[in-house]
Amino acid sequence: MRTLKFLLQKEFKQIFRDKTIIAMILVMPTIQLLILPLAANYEVKNINLAFTDNDHSAYSQQLISKITSSGYFRLTGYNTSFKESMALIESDQADLVLEIPQDFERNLIRENQQKVFIAVNAINGVKANLGGAYLSTIIQNFNTEIRMELVTPSKSSFIPVIETTNSNWYNTLLNYNIFMVPGILAILVTMIAGFLSALNIVREKEVGTIEQINVTPIKKYHFVLGKLIPFWILGLVVFTIGLTLSRVIYGIVPMGSIPLLYCFVGVYLLAILGFGLLVSTYCETQQQAMFIAFFFVMIFVLMGGLFTSIDSMPEWAKIVSRFNPLSYLIEVMRMVILKGSGFKDIRYHFFIISIFALVLNSWAVWNYRKTS
Template sequence: MRNLTFLLQKEFRQIFRNPTILRMILMMPIIQLIVIPLAADYEIKHISISVVDQDHSPYSRKLVQKMTSSGYFQLVEYTQSYPQALQTVGDGKTDIILTIPAHFERDLIKDNKAKLHLAADAVNGVRAGLGTAYASQMIGDLNREIREEWMVLPKFNELPQIDITSANWFNQHFDYHLFMVPGILAILVTMVGAFLTALNIVAEKEVGTIEQINVTPIKKHEFILGKLIPFWVLGMVSITMGVIVAFVIFRILPLGSYLTLYAFAAVYLLGILGIGLLISTFVDTQQQATLFSFFFMMVFILLGGLYTPIESMPEWAQWLTRINPPAYFIKVIRAIYIKGSTLTDLWPDFIAMIAFAIGFNALAVFNYRKRSA
């Protein structure tokens, strides 16, 4: 116990003597937590549209006005030439081309049907898909308005109508900040825990102090705990600062208990720190540790459910998320913030995090003992 105390004193002094580490632990997550949710807007607006109007009728002008006044479309070009509009797509100025053919209004009145053509720049598939969906919905709204104008009904005869009411549970106003901020907080804590812990031990290897430690009476598990506990404490501080930033900047508070949040964070940090310690046992330089950490962070982010729902991933990817610790913590922290979930509700995830913490730290201790014997 005395050896562990000396190691903890050494680690905290070493950390506080290095202002770069403190800035990375404290300032970097705060700045990223503010900037990323403001930039990563899920709502796509100002879709550029070029209109090829070969009809110039009241109905065609009404359709163009309806789309441009919605706030989702920005009119780039209004022309009669489709090749000219297509050139703006090639130049990257237009996302959607709406072609209104000649005699559009006449065909609609005479034959009760007319055709429109939508062409989308599919380089950005998400933007093209949403733009086409928005445009199709507005065309459908115009079609319904026209049908209501033409409809002739007997007096006092009511048109059968189905009313749809909806309720948006947990996120009534579709505020994407409520969804993104907790997930980004989980990823930032992961970066701080795994990356800095790996670099810390590798730095000891590079300067040669780890050999001096190995010849002392300090036991291997004491050495691991001495490296793990300081960053665990700083990780909990980072979580606290993230919670404060989420409230001050985005006015987001967890609906669930803070005790539940910190219980999960404490166990999760132990697992993530174990990953950093495990990485450090396989590498000899900080450059190697950085590359390994970067590789794992890419996997954590892409398979964590931060941007892409896990349920929409291929089946093999969904299996990989079951051994991906951030996937559990992102799910948990969102459930606590948005749904007010309790420890009882999230008990299977808590057990999984305990298993990760025990497993990764046990592997780190075992592998460190084997390589330094």
């Protein structure tokens, strides 16, 4: 016990003396929670649209003003020929081209039907899809309005329509931040704990102090605990800062039990610290450790279900994400914070993450040798 006390004392002194680490612990959660939810947004806005209006009629003007007033589009070109508009797509100044044919208004009134043409720059798939869909919807609405104008309601035949009404649960206003913030918090905790623990032991190797430790009678588990405990506490501090910030900035109050959340994050931190230790036992320099840790954390983040839903990944990717500890944390965070899930709902996650913690730490301890 006394040995552990000395190890912990030393570790905390070193951490608090390292201004970069302290800055990272305070600044990283703040910046990430401030910027990411607002910037990393799925909603597509500012779609650049170019027109070719061959009709120059009242209707075509109406359609254009309807489109531009929707807020999703930005008019970047108003050309007389389709060719010119296409040139804008080629030079990447426009994402969409809308061509309104000649006699648009006349055909609409006389023949009761008309076609418009949309050309989509599909390099950015999401933007192309959504932009095309928005535009089609606006044109459809426009179409309905016109029919209302042209056709007197009494004469219109009765068309059966299925009308859907929906109510949004857990995130009533479909607020994007509420969806993102718990996930970003999960990533934050992962990055801080994973990187710090991975780099720490390797640094002792690089500087040579680990030799001095290895000639002492310190037990393996003392040394590993001396490294785990400080970063475990640090991880919980970062989590607390993040939770507080998300309450202050975004007004997110966990629906579920906060102690439960801390319990899960506590176990999760053991797993991710085990990962860091494991990386450090295989590396000789901080550079190697940084690259390896970064490689894995990158995969954890991209396949964690924060930016893209795991449910819509291909089968093999779903299997891969089962081996990703971060995906469990992101899920639990959303469940407990947004839905108010209790222990019963997340017991499976608890079980899996405990196994992660056990396996990673045992592996790390096994691979950490005092001798070579």
